[in-house]
Amino acid sequence: MGAMSKTKGKVGEREVAALLKKYGFEARRGQQYAGGGDSPDVVHSMDGFHIEVKRSETFALYDALAQANGDKEPEEDALVFHRRNNRPWVVVMEAEAFLKLMTEFVYSTSSIPRE
Secondary structure, eight states, rough: HHHHHHHHHHHHHHHHHHHHHTTTTEEEESHHHHHTTTSSSEHHHHHHHHEEEEEEOOOHHHHHHHHHHHHTTTEEEEEEEEEOTTTEEEEEEHHHHHHHHHHHHHHHOOOOOOO
């Protein structure tokens, strides 16, 4: 990986940490504090999620998800934050994890009983 690409990755990790902070979560870039290659991209207060950050013009969706799934703890769901130049951040996650999350949200905010 070239120096420019590494720099772009670091900037992306800081951007995602700032985005999480904007919504009230604690967050910071992971590797700058832990120092190891196995450190998460972003250390955060969203329990149950592992974040992988991809700040690039090209995006290999399944490769990014595989990396996030390989790095996460068994009880976590993998989230991939991706952004190209001049575009907003997007989040990618597996459909089963998304639907589990939505089910928990809908039934925790609704008076409709689960069937």
